[in-house]
Amino acid sequence: MSQRTTSKSEQTRERILTAALKVFCEHGFEAASMREIASASGMAVGAAYYYFDSKDALAMAFYQKAQEEMGPALDLVLATSGTLEQRLKGIIRVKFEHFAPNRTLLAALSAHSDPHHPLSPFSPETAVIRDRDIAYFTRAVADSQLRLPGSIHPYLPRLLWLYQMGLIWFWVFDDSLGQERTQNLFDKTLSILLLMIRLAALPLMRPLDRRVADLLHSVFGEPGR
Amino acid sequence: MSQRTTSKSEQTRERILTAALKVFCEHGFEAASMREIASASGMAVGAAYYYFDSKDALAMAFYQKAQEEMGPALDLVLATSGTLEQRLKGIIRVKFEHFAPNRTLLAALSAHSDPHHPLSPFSPETAVIRDRDIAYFTRAVADSQLRLPGSIHPYLPRLLWLYQMGLIWFWVFDDSLGQERTQNLFDKTLSILLLMIRLAALPLMRPLDRRVADLLHSVFGEPGR
DNA sequence: TGGTTATTTTGAACAGGTTCAAAATTTCCC
DNA sequence: GGGAAATTTTGAACCTGTTCAAAATAACCA
Numbered sequence: 001m002s003q004r005t006t007s008k009s010e011q012t013r014e015r016i017l018t019a020a021l022k023v024f025c026e027h028g029f030e031a032a033s034m035r036e037i038a039s040a041s042g043m044a045v046g047a048a049y050y051y052f053d054s055k056d057a058l059a060m061a062f063y064q065k066a067q068e069e070m071g072p073a074l075d076l077v078l079a080t081s082g083t084l085e086q087r088l089k090g091i092i093r094v095k096f097e098h099f100a101p102n103r104t105l106l107a108a109l110s111a112h113s114d115p116h117h118p119l120s121p122f123s124p125e126t127a128v129i130r131d132r133d134i135a136y137f138t139r140a141v142a143d144s145q146l147r148l149p150g151s152i153h154p155y156l157p158r159l160l161w162l163y164q165m166g167l168i169w170f171w172v173f174d175d176s177l178g179q180e181r182t183q184n185l186f187d188k189t190l191s192i193l194l195l196m197i198r199l200a201a202l203p204l205m206r207p208l209d210r211r212v213a214d215l216l217h218s219v220f221g222e223p224g225r
Numbered sequence: 226m227s228q229r230t231t232s233k234s235e236q237t238r239e240r241i242l243t244a245a246l247k248v249f250c251e252h253g254f255e256a257a258s259m260r261e262i263a264s265a266s267g268m269a270v271g272a273a274y275y276y277f278d279s280k281d282a283l284a285m286a287f288y289q290k291a292q293e294e295m296g297p298a299l300d301l302v303l304a305t306s307g308t309l310e311q312r313l314k315g316i317i318r319v320k321f322e323h324f325a326p327n328r329t330l331l332a333a334l335s336a337h338s339d340p341h342h343p344l345s346p347f348s349p350e351t352a353v354i355r356d357r358d359i360a361y362f363t364r365a366v367a368d369s370q371l372r373l374p375g376s377i378h379p380y381l382p383r384l385l386w387l388y389q390m391g392l393i394w395f396w397v398f399d400d401s402l403g404q405e406r407t408q409n410l411f412d413k414t415l416s417i418l419l420l421m422i423r424l425a426a427l428p429l430m431r432p433l434d435r436r437v438a439d440l441l442h443s444v445f446g447e448p449g450r
Numbered sequence: 451t452g453g454t455t456a457t458t459t460t461g462a463a464c465a466g467g468t469t470c471a472a473a474a475t476t477t478c479c480c
Numbered sequence: 481g482g483g484a485a486a487t488t489t490t491g492a493a494c495c496t497g498t499t500c501a502a503a504a505t506a507a508c509c510a
Contacts, residue, residue: 008506009458033496044460046500055497113335115398173340181443188440195433204429207418215413218406233476234488258466269490271470280467 013051016041017065020048020058021102029059029108059108064129070098078139085194087140092164092186096171096179103179106172121165134161147201151213154223159216163193177219238276241266245283246271246327254284263420281344286396289354295323303364310419312365317389319413321396328404331397342379345419351381361388368415372426376438379448384441 019041023032034055038045052058077090082103088223099106115122121130137157148156167189171182244266248257259280277283302315305364322332340347346355362382373381392414396407424430442448 012458013412034498035496045498046461047459049498050458107339110338111336113338113394113398114332149294169338174337184443187438188436188443192433192436192440195436197430201434204424204427208417211413211417211420215410215417218409218413237488259468260466270468271491272489275488311461 012043012047016043016048016051017058021062023085024059027101046122053118056108056112059105062102062105063109063154066098067132068127070094073098074136078136082144083192084140084144084146084197087144088160088190091136092138092167093159095168096182097166099168103172106168110169110172116184130161133164134158134214137161137164146197147212148197149200151209151223152200152216154211155216155220158220163189172222227396236270237268239278241268241273242283242286246330247288249284249287249330250327254330257400278343281333281337284330285344285351287327287330287402288334291323292354292357295319298323299361303361307369309369309371309422310364310415312369313385313415316361316365317392320389320393321407324393331393335394335397355386358389359383362386362389371422372420374425374434374438376434377425378440378447380438380441388414 016037020032020037023037023040026032026225035216036044037058038048041048048058052061073094074091080133081087081090109119109121112120112123114120117123118125120126134157137160138169140160141153141156146153146156167186168184170185171179176182200209242263245257245262248262248265251257259270259273262283263273266273273283274335277286298319299316302319303312304339306312334344334346337345337348339345342348343350345351347424359382362385366378366381371378392407392411395410396404399407401407425434
């Protein structure tokens, strides 16, 4: 049966990924070798490459799995909080808490700044993951009544995603105890962000609005979803 | 004589770097192998590693050399322009023009986002290069009369440097013809930046100022040079 | 069931960055 | 000048990510 086969194949894939995460946790991403991962999973090196395109792809698979696992917690945040502030705080807290045990693993993904690289957060290959992520920000913005210029509004989810990516980047490399510096950065930037959104409604900001909308259009392309 | 020795050693180093740049230009950074670079310079692989810590370090050496070469052009910009706008435009244009022939080589440096990595733009190891770079922005800000809150002022050079880094990052991966998208981004963000600086002087912005200054302090540390 | 095809698994081979002990050369000092 | 010490140069060896042709296994169908 094709069903069973897929399932067994899936199991093997799972087994390799689990072994990889274990090895990553033990020696860190760099120090972990594909040979060790393979033998930890009881398979040959080639098998790991049959299921994953590269070593980095293992880190990406971890991210993808994490995204699925966080789904319910994120839904809960959106269901139980109303203001944008609460929602953003909630969403980002969920992510930090979920990734905390493997925080440094994310550094492997931060390495790919080139949007041409399949594992870059900006690549076409990661578009599905990215869009799923952005969708949460879309929902976070949706029914929170924001008085934001309409021209900027459609870009807000993507901007917030970008903001989150920046925070995560800072967090990944934050050596302070309990990553308190990131917490500090988060508190302060969020408060500025919300204040700016409030100020953006003032007529004085009109010239700024126009320019920002123009900029966003040329960076992100069409405003439509 | 110690002088001669240093000089000859320096020459060899130069010869390897030149060969490396040639090979990088021919096949790109990734495709260039250390063996090819070594043989192109008429030395053994080990020699390259005697002068440079890694392959990436060759790209960094290129950046460092470029920084020195751009010095006079940057000084000229500062000497012949008065407004912050003209100066920023000038400084960044000089850089783009200088790096244009080797634009993609900079991608090798963009790869190191981890501040722990010696070649990261944020690492202690690159502090000298970074500070030299920031100094130009300090000079650019210096005698252009800006009405900016005093609490933010000391961070401005570092912020402008960060802004420049972002632009260069965008430029390195910009596939549009003649990198026109970057030009567009530059024009629009600069106009927004200058408008924001003008708006920042308004008393209405006082609460924002305080928060921004607080944020900058916690990210950059002490305001003093 | 038995043969054929598709999927999965293997591990040796490859390529390239990096190391290092030894050799070659230069410097330094008596 | 000559011998010790420092510097420079060498290239084979190492390690690791990755590939790939062949082997093993599973799925499918007559």
